[in-house]
Amino acid sequence: MTHRRAMRIAVALVVSPVLAIVGLGVDAQARRSAKASETPAIDALARRLPSSDLALSGGARWLRSVSLEEPGAAFADGPALPDPDPAGAAMAPPVEVWGR
Amino acid sequence: MKLSILAFALKALARRKARALALGGGLAFAVALIAAVIFLTESLRAEAERAHLAQPDIVVQKLVGGRPTTIAAAESAKLVDIPSVRTVTPRVWGYVFLPSLQGNVTIVGTSKGAPPLSLANGVLAEGRDLAPGAHEMIAGAELARFLGMRPGDELGLPTANPDAHALKLVGTFRSALDLYTADVVICDEEDARALLLLPAGDATDLSIALANPAEARVVARTITERLPGARVIERDLLARVYHLAYGRRAGFVLGAAIPALLALLVLAWDRASGIGPDERKEIAVLKAVGWSTSDVLWAKLFESLLVGAGATALGLVLGYAWIFWLGAPGLRPALVGWSVLYPRAALTPAVDFAQLLGIALSVMGPFALLSIVPAWRAATTDPLETMRS
Numbered sequence: 001m002t003h004r005r006a007m008r009i010a011v012a013l014v015v016s017p018v019l020a021i022v023g024l025g026v027d028a029q030a031r032r033s034a035k036a037s038e039t040p041a042i043d044a045l046a047r048r049l050p051s052s053d054l055a056l057s058g059g060a061r062w063l064r065s066v067s068l069e070e071p072g073a074a075f076a077d078g079p080a081l082p083d084p085d086p087a088g089a090a091m092a093p094p095v096e097v098w099g100r
Numbered sequence: 101m102k103l104s105i106l107a108f109a110l111k112a113l114a115r116r117k118a119r120a121l122a123l124g125g126g127l128a129f130a131v132a133l134i135a136a137v138i139f140l141t142e143s144l145r146a147e148a149e150r151a152h153l154a155q156p157d158i159v160v161q162k163l164v165g166g167r168p169t170t171i172a173a174a175e176s177a178k179l180v181d182i183p184s185v186r187t188v189t190p191r192v193w194g195y196v197f198l199p200s201l202q203g204n205v206t207i208v209g210t211s212k213g214a215p216p217l218s219l220a221n222g223v224l225a226e227g228r229d230l231a232p233g234a235h236e237m238i239a240g241a242e243l244a245r246f247l248g249m250r251p252g253d254e255l256g257l258p259t260a261n262p263d264a265h266a267l268k269l270v271g272t273f274r275s276a277l278d279l280y281t282a283d284v285v286i287c288d289e290e291d292a293r294a295l296l297l298l299p300a301g302d303a304t305d306l307s308i309a310l311a312n313p314a315e316a317r318v319v320a321r322t323i324t325e326r327l328p329g330a331r332v333i334e335r336d337l338l339a340r341v342y343h344l345a346y347g348r349r350a351g352f353v354l355g356a357a358i359p360a361l362l363a364l365l366v367l368a369w370d371r372a373s374g375i376g377p378d379e380r381k382e383i384a385v386l387k388a389v390g391w392s393t394s395d396v397l398w399a400k401l402f403e404s405l406l407v408g409a410g411a412t413a414l415g416l417v418l419g420y421a422w423i424f425w426l427g428a429p430g431l432r433p434a435l436v437g438w439s440v441l442y443p444r445a446a447l448t449p450a451v452d453f454a455q456l457l458g459i460a461l462s463v464m465g466p467f468a469l470l471s472i473v474p475a476w477r478a479a480t481t482d483p484l485e486t487m488r489s
Contacts, residue, residue, distance in 0.1 A: 001114065006107040013406045014106070016413035017464065021456040024420045028449035031424065035448040038276060041222030043154045045277055047215050048286060050193040050208060050304070052151035052338075054144060055240070055282035055443050056436055065206075068159060068168070068305070068333060 105395060109402035112382070124411040127463065130364035131415025132422065133357050135459050139423045139451050140435050141350040146450035147279050148342045152335065156189075156307035157316050160323055161331040168331065170302040178326045179308065184315045190303030192289050194296040196257050203441060205243060205257070206284050209292030217271070217286075227251040227271025235291055237267035240281035242441050244272045257285070257295055264294035278445035353434050375400075375478045383478045384486035393479045400475030401468060408467040412460045424449055 001009075046052055051065040113120040160179070162171035173190035180188050192209030210230055217223040217238065230236045239249070249255060249269050256266040273281040293300065308323075310316060313335070320332040354361075375383070383396055391399075422428060424447060428435075436443065478486075 001111060003104070003107055006110045007103050010106040010110040010402070010406060011103070013110070013410045015409075017409050017416070017460045020413040020416045021453060021460060024416060024449075024451075024456060025453045027420075027424075028451055031448050032450075038222065039150070041274070041277065042151050042280070044215055044217060044221045045223045045273070045280060046151035046154035048208065048210065048217065049151070049280060049284065050191060050206070052148055052155050052280070054148050054279045055206075055284070055441065056144075068161070 102398065105398050106402050106406075109399050110406055112399065113403055113406060116378075120407055124407045124414075126363055127408065127411035127467065128415040128418065130361060131412055131459065131463050132418035134354070134361075135416055135419030136422045136428070136431055137350050137353050137357070137435070138455070138459065139419060139449065140428055140431060140447065141346050142450040142455070143423070143447040144435065145342050145346045146448065148346075149339060151280060152338065152342075155335050155338075157310040157313045157335050158308040158320060158323070159333040159335075160306040160308065160327065161333070162327075163329055163331050168305075170298060170304060171306060171330075173301055173303045173306075175327060175330075176306050179306070179323060182319055182322050182326075184311050184319055186309045186311045189307045189309075191305055191307050192292045192296070192298055193304050194292075194298070196259060196285075196295055198258065201243075201246060201441065204283065205441075207257075207292050207295050208284060208286045209289035210286055211289055223273060223277065224271045225274040227269070230270065230286065230288055232288060233290070235265040235267055235288070236270045237285050237287040237291070238271040238273065239269055239286075240278065240284045240441070241272045241275040242278055242282040242443065243285070244269065246441060259295045259297065261294050261297050265291060267291060276445050278443040282443040283441045350435070353431070375474050380478050380481075380486050383475075384481075384483035387479070387483040388487070393476075396479040397472065397475055400471055400479075404468045404471035405464070408464040412463050415463075416456060416460065420449070420451075423447060 051068050053065045053068075160171070160175075161168045162175075163169065171190075176188040176190055179185060189211055191211065194207055195204040196207050197204055212232075217229045219226070219228075224238070225241060227238070230238060237255070239247075244250075247255065251269050251271060254266045254268045257264070267285070267287055273284070287295075292298070296304075298304070308319070310319060316334045316336060320334055323332050324330060383400075386396055386399070387393075422431065427446065
Protein backbone atom coordinates (compact mmCIF):
# COMPACT_ATOMS: atom_id res chain seq x y z
CA MET A 1 0.00 0.00 0.00
CA THR A 2 1.57 3.32 -1.07
CA HIS A 3 1.64 6.21 1.37
CA ARG A 4 -0.68 8.33 -0.81
CA ARG A 5 -3.21 5.48 -1.14
CA ALA A 6 -3.11 4.82 2.59
CA MET A 7 -3.73 8.51 3.21
CA ARG A 8 -6.77 8.52 0.90
CA ILE A 9 -8.25 5.40 2.49
CA ALA A 10 -7.63 6.76 5.99
CA VAL A 11 -9.32 10.08 5.21
CA ALA A 12 -12.25 8.22 3.65
CA LEU A 13 -12.59 6.11 6.81
CA VAL A 14 -12.49 9.16 9.09
CA VAL A 15 -15.20 10.98 7.13
CA SER A 16 -17.27 7.80 6.56
CA PRO A 17 -19.64 8.45 9.53
CA VAL A 18 -20.38 11.91 8.15
CA LEU A 19 -21.05 10.45 4.70
CA ALA A 20 -23.25 7.72 6.24
CA ILE A 21 -25.19 10.25 8.33
CA VAL A 22 -25.74 12.58 5.37
CA GLY A 23 -26.66 9.71 3.02
CA LEU A 24 -29.09 8.10 5.46
CA GLY A 25 -30.53 11.48 6.42
CA VAL A 26 -31.19 12.31 2.77
CA ASP A 27 -32.76 8.88 2.15
CA ALA A 28 -34.94 9.27 5.27
CA GLN A 29 -36.01 12.74 4.15
CA ALA A 30 -36.92 11.43 0.68
CA ARG A 31 -38.99 8.61 2.22
CA ARG A 32 -40.75 11.06 4.55
CA SER A 33 -41.57 13.31 1.59
CA ALA A 34 -43.02 10.34 -0.30
CA LYS A 35 -45.05 9.42 2.80
CA ALA A 36 -46.37 13.00 3.05
CA SER A 37 -48.52 12.29 0.00
CA GLU A 38 -50.37 9.74 2.19
CA THR A 39 -51.31 12.38 4.78
CA PRO A 40 -54.78 13.23 3.36
CA ALA A 41 -55.65 9.52 3.25
CA ILE A 42 -54.41 8.98 6.82
CA ASP A 43 -56.37 12.04 8.02
CA ALA A 44 -59.57 10.84 6.33
CA LEU A 45 -59.13 7.34 7.73
CA ALA A 46 -58.14 8.42 11.25
CA ARG A 47 -61.40 10.36 11.66
CA ARG A 48 -63.29 7.08 11.22
CA LEU A 49 -61.17 5.08 13.68
CA PRO A 50 -61.56 5.06 17.47
CA SER A 51 -57.91 5.95 18.03
CA SER A 52 -54.68 6.52 16.16
CA ASP A 53 -53.12 3.42 17.72
CA LEU A 54 -51.40 1.00 15.38
CA ALA A 55 -52.71 -2.50 14.70
CA LEU A 56 -49.97 -4.10 16.73
CA SER A 57 -51.79 -6.16 19.33
CA GLY A 58 -53.78 -9.32 18.93
CA GLY A 59 -52.60 -11.28 21.90
CA ALA A 60 -53.66 -12.18 25.37
CA ARG A 61 -55.04 -8.85 26.53
CA TRP A 62 -56.64 -7.66 23.29
CA LEU A 63 -55.71 -4.07 23.89
CA ARG A 64 -55.96 -2.80 20.34
CA SER A 65 -56.48 0.82 21.31
CA VAL A 66 -53.81 0.96 23.96
CA SER A 67 -53.95 4.74 24.34
CA LEU A 68 -57.65 4.61 25.29
CA GLU A 69 -57.62 1.40 27.31
CA GLU A 70 -54.25 0.88 28.93
CA PRO A 71 -53.71 3.96 31.14
CA GLY A 72 -56.89 3.51 33.18
CA ALA A 73 -57.12 -0.25 33.16
CA ALA A 74 -55.90 -2.21 36.12
CA PHE A 75 -52.70 -4.08 35.38
CA ALA A 76 -53.80 -7.36 33.89
CA ASP A 77 -50.64 -9.26 34.61
CA GLY A 78 -48.69 -7.16 37.06
CA PRO A 79 -47.01 -3.77 37.08
CA ALA A 80 -44.25 -3.56 34.46
CA LEU A 81 -44.61 -7.21 33.48
CA PRO A 82 -44.20 -7.79 29.75
CA ASP A 83 -47.25 -8.84 27.77
CA PRO A 84 -46.87 -12.32 26.38
CA ASP A 85 -47.89 -10.84 23.02
CA PRO A 86 -47.03 -8.88 20.98
CA ALA A 87 -43.77 -7.52 22.34
CA GLY A 88 -42.91 -9.77 25.24
CA ALA A 89 -41.47 -12.58 23.22
CA ALA A 90 -39.00 -12.03 20.44
CA MET A 91 -39.48 -15.58 19.14
CA ALA A 92 -42.87 -16.07 17.51
CA PRO A 93 -44.49 -19.49 17.34
CA PRO A 94 -44.90 -20.84 13.80
CA VAL A 95 -47.84 -19.08 12.10
CA GLU A 96 -49.62 -22.36 11.42
CA VAL A 97 -49.48 -23.24 15.15
CA TRP A 98 -50.58 -19.77 16.25
CA GLY A 99 -53.45 -19.68 13.76
CA ARG A 100 -54.79 -23.10 14.69
CA MET B 101 2.10 16.02 9.09
CA LYS B 102 -1.13 14.86 10.73
CA LEU B 103 -2.24 13.26 7.46
CA SER B 104 1.01 11.32 7.32
CA ILE B 105 0.42 10.07 10.86
CA LEU B 106 -3.12 9.13 9.80
CA ALA B 107 -1.73 7.10 6.90
CA PHE B 108 0.78 5.49 9.26
CA ALA B 109 -2.07 4.57 11.64
CA LEU B 110 -3.94 2.83 8.81
CA LYS B 111 -0.82 0.85 7.87
CA ALA B 112 -0.37 -0.11 11.53
CA LEU B 113 -3.95 -1.40 11.56
CA ALA B 114 -3.29 -3.32 8.34
CA ARG B 115 -0.34 -5.04 10.06
CA ARG B 116 -2.74 -6.20 12.81
CA LYS B 117 -5.59 -6.91 10.42
CA ALA B 118 -7.30 -9.73 12.35
CA ARG B 119 -7.51 -7.70 15.57
CA ALA B 120 -8.71 -4.59 13.77
CA LEU B 121 -11.39 -6.55 11.89
CA ALA B 122 -12.58 -8.28 15.08
CA LEU B 123 -12.80 -4.96 16.94
CA GLY B 124 -14.47 -3.17 14.01
CA GLY B 125 -16.87 -6.03 13.27
CA GLY B 126 -18.01 -6.33 16.88
CA LEU B 127 -18.46 -2.60 17.19
CA ALA B 128 -20.37 -2.41 13.87
CA PHE B 129 -22.70 -5.20 15.00
CA ALA B 130 -23.46 -3.47 18.31
CA VAL B 131 -24.06 -0.13 16.57
CA ALA B 132 -26.32 -1.79 13.96
CA LEU B 133 -28.41 -3.51 16.66
CA ILE B 134 -28.89 -0.40 18.81
CA ALA B 135 -29.51 1.85 15.80
CA ALA B 136 -32.02 -0.61 14.31
CA VAL B 137 -34.09 -0.74 17.52
CA ILE B 138 -34.07 3.07 17.72
CA PHE B 139 -34.96 3.45 14.02
CA LEU B 140 -37.86 0.98 14.28
CA THR B 141 -39.23 2.42 17.54
CA GLU B 142 -39.07 6.00 16.29
CA SER B 143 -40.75 4.96 13.05
CA LEU B 144 -43.66 3.25 14.86
CA ARG B 145 -44.10 6.19 17.22
CA ALA B 146 -44.15 8.60 14.27
CA GLU B 147 -46.78 6.45 12.51
CA ALA B 148 -49.05 6.64 15.57
CA GLU B 149 -48.47 10.38 15.93
CA ARG B 150 -49.14 10.94 12.21
CA ALA B 151 -52.79 9.97 12.70
CA HIS B 152 -52.94 11.57 16.13
CA LEU B 153 -53.93 15.07 15.02
CA ALA B 154 -57.05 13.80 13.24
CA GLN B 155 -58.36 12.32 16.47
CA PRO B 156 -61.00 14.07 18.62
CA ASP B 157 -59.74 16.71 21.04
CA ILE B 158 -61.27 14.88 24.00
CA VAL B 159 -62.63 11.35 24.53
CA VAL B 160 -64.94 10.66 27.48
CA GLN B 161 -65.35 7.15 28.87
CA LYS B 162 -67.33 5.81 31.79
CA LEU B 163 -65.48 3.79 34.38
CA VAL B 164 -66.96 0.99 36.46
CA GLY B 165 -64.66 -0.77 38.90
CA GLY B 166 -61.77 1.18 37.41
CA ARG B 167 -62.30 -0.20 33.93
CA PRO B 168 -63.85 1.44 30.88
CA THR B 169 -67.44 0.45 30.18
CA THR B 170 -70.21 1.72 27.91
CA ILE B 171 -71.67 5.17 28.46
CA ALA B 172 -75.22 6.41 27.91
CA ALA B 173 -75.31 8.49 24.72
CA ALA B 174 -77.72 10.83 26.53
CA GLU B 175 -74.82 11.97 28.72
CA SER B 176 -73.66 14.01 25.73
CA ALA B 177 -76.54 16.43 26.46
CA LYS B 178 -74.70 17.44 29.66
CA LEU B 179 -71.64 18.44 27.69
CA VAL B 180 -72.83 20.26 24.56
CA ASP B 181 -73.31 23.58 26.31
CA ILE B 182 -69.78 23.76 27.72
CA PRO B 183 -68.06 26.81 26.19
CA SER B 184 -65.71 25.87 23.31
CA VAL B 185 -67.37 22.46 22.78
CA ARG B 186 -68.32 22.28 19.08
CA THR B 187 -69.72 18.74 18.83
CA VAL B 188 -70.21 15.72 21.09
CA THR B 189 -70.48 12.44 19.17
CA PRO B 190 -71.32 9.09 20.79
CA ARG B 191 -69.07 6.45 19.17
CA VAL B 192 -69.77 2.74 18.77
CA TRP B 193 -66.79 0.43 18.49
CA GLY B 194 -65.44 -2.71 20.10
CA TYR B 195 -63.97 -6.11 19.48
CA VAL B 196 -65.27 -9.39 18.11
CA PHE B 197 -63.28 -12.59 18.53
CA LEU B 198 -62.84 -14.53 15.32
CA PRO B 199 -62.10 -18.21 16.09
CA SER B 200 -60.72 -18.85 12.60
CA LEU B 201 -58.28 -16.01 13.19
CA GLN B 202 -57.62 -16.84 16.85
CA GLY B 203 -57.67 -13.09 17.34
CA ASN B 204 -59.88 -10.04 17.69
CA VAL B 205 -61.09 -7.80 14.92
CA THR B 206 -61.96 -4.19 15.73
CA ILE B 207 -65.53 -3.34 14.77
CA VAL B 208 -66.06 0.37 14.17
CA GLY B 209 -69.56 1.80 13.69
CA THR B 210 -69.92 4.72 11.30
CA SER B 211 -71.98 7.56 12.68
CA LYS B 212 -73.97 9.98 10.53
CA GLY B 213 -71.87 12.77 9.04
CA ALA B 214 -68.62 10.81 9.10
CA PRO B 215 -66.12 11.88 6.41
CA PRO B 216 -66.30 9.70 3.28
CA LEU B 217 -63.80 6.99 2.38
CA SER B 218 -63.06 6.46 -1.29
CA LEU B 219 -60.56 5.44 -3.90
CA ALA B 220 -60.16 9.13 -4.74
CA ASN B 221 -58.96 10.19 -1.27
CA GLY B 222 -56.51 7.30 -1.21
CA VAL B 223 -58.04 5.32 1.67
CA LEU B 224 -59.56 2.41 -0.27
CA ALA B 225 -57.68 -0.01 -2.52
CA GLU B 226 -60.87 -1.23 -4.15
CA GLY B 227 -64.63 -0.82 -3.80
CA ARG B 228 -66.56 2.08 -2.29
CA ASP B 229 -67.79 3.59 0.99
CA LEU B 230 -70.70 2.13 2.98
CA ALA B 231 -74.31 2.75 2.02
CA PRO B 232 -76.31 3.47 5.23
CA GLY B 233 -78.55 0.61 6.35
CA ALA B 234 -77.34 -1.79 3.63
CA HIS B 235 -75.45 -4.14 6.02
CA GLU B 236 -72.11 -3.53 4.37
CA MET B 237 -68.54 -3.41 5.61
CA ILE B 238 -65.09 -2.22 4.67
CA ALA B 239 -62.20 -4.34 5.94
CA GLY B 240 -58.44 -4.08 6.21
CA ALA B 241 -56.55 -5.61 3.29
CA GLU B 242 -54.78 -8.04 5.61
CA LEU B 243 -58.04 -9.24 7.21
CA ALA B 244 -59.77 -9.62 3.82
CA ARG B 245 -56.78 -11.59 2.52
CA PHE B 246 -56.78 -13.87 5.58
CA LEU B 247 -60.51 -14.55 5.21
CA GLY B 248 -60.18 -14.99 1.43
CA MET B 249 -62.82 -12.32 0.80
CA ARG B 250 -63.32 -10.14 -2.27
CA PRO B 251 -65.74 -7.19 -2.63
CA GLY B 252 -69.24 -8.61 -2.98
CA ASP B 253 -68.63 -11.51 -0.57
CA GLU B 254 -70.65 -11.74 2.65
CA LEU B 255 -69.37 -12.59 6.14
CA GLY B 256 -71.35 -13.50 9.24
CA LEU B 257 -69.17 -12.37 12.13
CA PRO B 258 -69.56 -14.49 15.30
CA THR B 259 -71.86 -12.85 17.85
CA ALA B 260 -74.35 -13.94 20.49
CA ASN B 261 -77.00 -11.71 18.87
CA PRO B 262 -79.21 -13.74 16.48
CA ASP B 263 -80.50 -10.50 14.91
CA ALA B 264 -77.05 -9.42 13.66
CA HIS B 265 -76.86 -9.41 9.86
CA ALA B 266 -74.14 -10.91 7.72
CA LEU B 267 -72.10 -8.05 6.26
CA LYS B 268 -71.25 -7.63 2.61
CA LEU B 269 -67.68 -6.54 1.83
CA VAL B 270 -67.88 -3.44 -0.38
CA GLY B 271 -64.31 -2.19 -0.08
CA THR B 272 -60.85 -2.83 1.35
CA PHE B 273 -58.33 -0.37 2.76
CA ARG B 274 -55.09 0.23 0.92
CA SER B 275 -52.33 -2.00 2.18
CA ALA B 276 -50.14 1.11 2.68
CA LEU B 277 -52.50 1.90 5.60
CA ASP B 278 -52.11 -1.58 7.10
CA LEU B 279 -50.56 -0.26 10.29
CA TYR B 280 -53.90 1.35 11.12
CA THR B 281 -56.36 -1.01 9.44
CA ALA B 282 -54.96 -4.55 9.45
CA ASP B 283 -57.64 -5.77 11.90
CA VAL B 284 -60.37 -3.18 11.29
CA VAL B 285 -63.94 -3.71 10.06
CA ILE B 286 -65.90 -0.52 9.48
CA CYS B 287 -69.67 -0.94 9.20
CA ASP B 288 -72.93 0.90 9.78
CA GLU B 289 -73.52 1.99 13.40
CA GLU B 290 -76.60 -0.22 13.74
CA ASP B 291 -74.70 -3.28 12.47
CA ALA B 292 -71.88 -2.51 14.92
CA ARG B 293 -74.41 -2.29 17.78
CA ALA B 294 -75.88 -5.65 16.79
CA LEU B 295 -72.49 -7.34 16.56
CA LEU B 296 -71.19 -5.85 19.82
CA LEU B 297 -74.49 -6.38 21.71
CA LEU B 298 -74.56 -2.68 22.52
CA PRO B 299 -78.09 -1.56 23.48
CA ALA B 300 -79.65 1.40 21.67
CA GLY B 301 -78.89 4.54 23.62
CA ASP B 302 -75.46 3.30 24.77
CA ALA B 303 -72.12 4.19 23.24
CA THR B 304 -68.55 2.95 23.69
CA ASP B 305 -67.38 6.49 24.40
CA LEU B 306 -68.06 10.13 23.55
CA SER B 307 -65.79 12.06 21.22
CA ILE B 308 -65.65 15.81 21.64
CA ALA B 309 -64.46 18.36 19.08
CA LEU B 310 -63.48 21.77 20.43
CA ALA B 311 -63.61 25.15 18.73
CA ASN B 312 -60.29 25.95 20.39
CA PRO B 313 -58.15 22.87 21.19
CA ALA B 314 -55.98 24.99 23.50
CA GLU B 315 -58.88 25.01 25.96
CA ALA B 316 -58.92 21.21 26.26
CA ARG B 317 -57.59 21.23 29.84
CA VAL B 318 -60.31 23.63 31.04
CA VAL B 319 -63.05 21.75 29.19
CA ALA B 320 -61.79 18.42 30.60
CA ARG B 321 -62.06 19.81 34.14
CA THR B 322 -65.63 20.93 33.48
CA ILE B 323 -66.51 17.50 32.08
CA THR B 324 -65.27 15.73 35.22
CA GLU B 325 -67.44 18.08 37.29
CA ARG B 326 -70.53 17.35 35.20
CA LEU B 327 -69.90 13.59 34.80
CA PRO B 328 -68.33 12.45 38.11
CA GLY B 329 -66.43 9.19 37.64
CA ALA B 330 -65.94 9.73 33.93
CA ARG B 331 -62.49 9.24 32.44
CA VAL B 332 -61.53 12.19 30.27
CA ILE B 333 -58.72 11.61 27.78
CA GLU B 334 -57.17 14.67 26.19
CA ARG B 335 -55.62 14.20 22.76
CA ASP B 336 -52.45 16.09 23.59
CA LEU B 337 -51.72 13.86 26.57
CA LEU B 338 -51.85 10.75 24.39
CA ALA B 339 -48.48 11.62 22.86
CA ARG B 340 -47.00 10.65 26.24
CA VAL B 341 -48.76 7.28 26.07
CA TYR B 342 -47.16 6.60 22.68
CA HIS B 343 -43.73 7.43 24.04
CA LEU B 344 -44.31 5.07 26.99
CA ALA B 345 -45.78 2.27 24.89
CA TYR B 346 -43.12 2.24 22.19
CA GLY B 347 -40.33 3.04 24.61
CA ARG B 348 -41.31 -0.03 26.64
CA ARG B 349 -41.28 -2.21 23.55
CA ALA B 350 -37.83 -0.91 22.63
CA GLY B 351 -36.71 -1.49 26.21
CA PHE B 352 -37.66 -5.18 26.04
CA VAL B 353 -35.72 -5.68 22.84
CA LEU B 354 -32.69 -3.76 24.05
CA GLY B 355 -32.88 -5.80 27.27
CA ALA B 356 -32.75 -8.96 25.20
CA ALA B 357 -29.76 -7.51 23.39
CA ILE B 358 -27.74 -7.09 26.59
CA PRO B 359 -25.29 -9.88 25.59
CA ALA B 360 -24.46 -7.95 22.43
CA LEU B 361 -24.03 -4.75 24.40
CA LEU B 362 -21.77 -6.62 26.84
CA ALA B 363 -19.66 -7.62 23.85
CA LEU B 364 -19.29 -3.92 23.11
CA LEU B 365 -18.13 -3.32 26.68
CA VAL B 366 -15.61 -6.14 26.34
CA LEU B 367 -14.27 -4.44 23.21
CA ALA B 368 -14.00 -1.17 25.09
CA TRP B 369 -12.26 -2.95 27.96
CA ASP B 370 -9.80 -4.43 25.45
CA ARG B 371 -8.99 -0.89 24.35
CA ALA B 372 -8.66 0.36 27.89
CA SER B 373 -6.66 -2.53 29.27
CA GLY B 374 -3.48 -1.61 27.51
CA ILE B 375 -1.22 -2.20 24.56
CA GLY B 376 0.35 -5.52 23.60
CA PRO B 377 4.11 -6.25 23.52
CA ASP B 378 4.30 -5.84 19.71
CA GLU B 379 2.67 -2.45 19.90
CA ARG B 380 4.97 -1.42 22.77
CA LYS B 381 7.95 -2.41 20.67
CA GLU B 382 6.56 -0.47 17.71
CA ILE B 383 6.11 2.63 19.87
CA ALA B 384 9.66 2.27 21.22
CA VAL B 385 11.06 2.07 17.68
CA LEU B 386 9.07 5.13 16.67
CA LYS B 387 10.45 7.11 19.64
CA ALA B 388 13.96 5.85 18.94
CA VAL B 389 13.82 7.19 15.38
CA GLY B 390 12.67 10.59 16.58
CA TRP B 391 8.89 10.55 16.99
CA SER B 392 7.69 12.75 19.83
CA THR B 393 5.30 11.57 22.53
CA SER B 394 2.65 13.75 20.94
CA ASP B 395 3.15 12.08 17.53
CA VAL B 396 2.83 8.64 19.08
CA LEU B 397 -0.32 9.68 20.90
CA TRP B 398 -1.81 11.03 17.67
CA ALA B 399 -0.97 7.78 15.88
CA LYS B 400 -2.70 5.70 18.54
CA LEU B 401 -5.68 8.05 18.64
CA PHE B 402 -5.97 7.85 14.85
CA GLU B 403 -5.89 4.04 14.99
CA SER B 404 -8.88 4.04 17.33
CA LEU B 405 -10.60 6.73 15.31
CA LEU B 406 -10.19 4.77 12.07
CA VAL B 407 -11.65 1.58 13.57
CA GLY B 408 -14.40 3.46 15.43
CA ALA B 409 -15.37 5.66 12.48
CA GLY B 410 -15.45 2.81 9.96
CA ALA B 411 -17.41 0.56 12.33
CA THR B 412 -19.88 3.31 13.23
CA ALA B 413 -20.55 4.17 9.59
CA LEU B 414 -20.97 0.49 8.71
CA GLY B 415 -23.22 -0.10 11.75
CA LEU B 416 -25.48 2.85 10.94
CA VAL B 417 -25.86 1.77 7.32
CA LEU B 418 -26.51 -1.87 8.32
CA GLY B 419 -29.10 -0.84 10.94
CA TYR B 420 -30.88 1.45 8.49
CA ALA B 421 -30.81 -1.10 5.67
CA TRP B 422 -32.10 -3.78 8.05
CA ILE B 423 -35.17 -1.73 9.01
CA PHE B 424 -36.08 0.36 5.98
CA TRP B 425 -34.61 -1.44 2.97
CA LEU B 426 -35.13 -5.07 4.05
CA GLY B 427 -38.28 -4.53 6.21
CA ALA B 428 -36.68 -5.42 9.60
CA PRO B 429 -36.61 -9.23 9.30
CA GLY B 430 -36.22 -10.83 12.74
CA LEU B 431 -36.60 -7.56 14.63
CA ARG B 432 -40.04 -6.51 13.37
CA PRO B 433 -41.93 -9.39 15.06
CA ALA B 434 -40.33 -8.43 18.39
CA LEU B 435 -41.46 -4.81 18.20
CA VAL B 436 -44.56 -4.96 16.00
CA GLY B 437 -45.95 -8.23 17.33
CA TRP B 438 -46.72 -11.50 15.65
CA SER B 439 -50.47 -11.74 15.51
CA VAL B 440 -51.99 -13.62 12.57
CA LEU B 441 -53.03 -10.20 11.20
CA TYR B 442 -49.60 -8.81 10.63
CA PRO B 443 -49.29 -5.25 9.28
CA ARG B 444 -46.94 -5.48 6.32
CA ALA B 445 -46.84 -1.84 5.24
CA ALA B 446 -43.35 -0.42 4.71
CA LEU B 447 -42.04 1.70 7.57
CA THR B 448 -41.11 5.34 7.10
CA PRO B 449 -37.93 6.61 8.76
CA ALA B 450 -38.49 9.18 11.51
CA VAL B 451 -34.83 9.47 12.38
CA ASP B 452 -33.13 12.82 11.73
CA PHE B 453 -29.56 14.09 11.40
CA ALA B 454 -29.30 14.92 15.10
CA GLN B 455 -30.23 11.38 16.19
CA LEU B 456 -27.83 9.81 13.69
CA LEU B 457 -25.07 12.14 14.88
CA GLY B 458 -25.93 11.31 18.50
CA ILE B 459 -25.58 7.56 17.92
CA ALA B 460 -22.30 8.07 16.03
CA LEU B 461 -20.72 10.32 18.67
CA SER B 462 -21.84 8.17 21.61
CA VAL B 463 -19.94 5.23 20.08
CA MET B 464 -16.91 6.91 18.52
CA GLY B 465 -16.15 9.35 21.33
CA PRO B 466 -15.65 6.88 24.21
CA PHE B 467 -13.97 4.37 21.89
CA ALA B 468 -11.33 6.88 20.77
CA LEU B 469 -10.83 8.36 24.23
CA LEU B 470 -10.32 4.93 25.82
CA SER B 471 -7.20 4.45 23.73
CA ILE B 472 -5.43 7.58 24.96
CA VAL B 473 -4.44 6.48 28.49
CA PRO B 474 -2.66 3.20 27.55
CA ALA B 475 -1.04 4.95 24.56
CA TRP B 476 0.20 7.72 26.87
CA ARG B 477 1.64 5.15 29.27
CA ALA B 478 3.45 3.36 26.44
CA ALA B 479 4.61 6.57 24.81
CA THR B 480 6.20 7.92 27.99
CA THR B 481 8.28 4.82 28.79
CA ASP B 482 11.95 4.68 27.91
CA PRO B 483 12.34 3.17 24.37
CA LEU B 484 15.61 1.38 25.18
CA GLU B 485 14.10 -0.27 28.24
CA THR B 486 11.05 -1.34 26.24
CA MET B 487 13.15 -2.86 23.45
CA ARG B 488 15.38 -4.70 25.92
CA SER B 489 12.38 -6.21 27.72
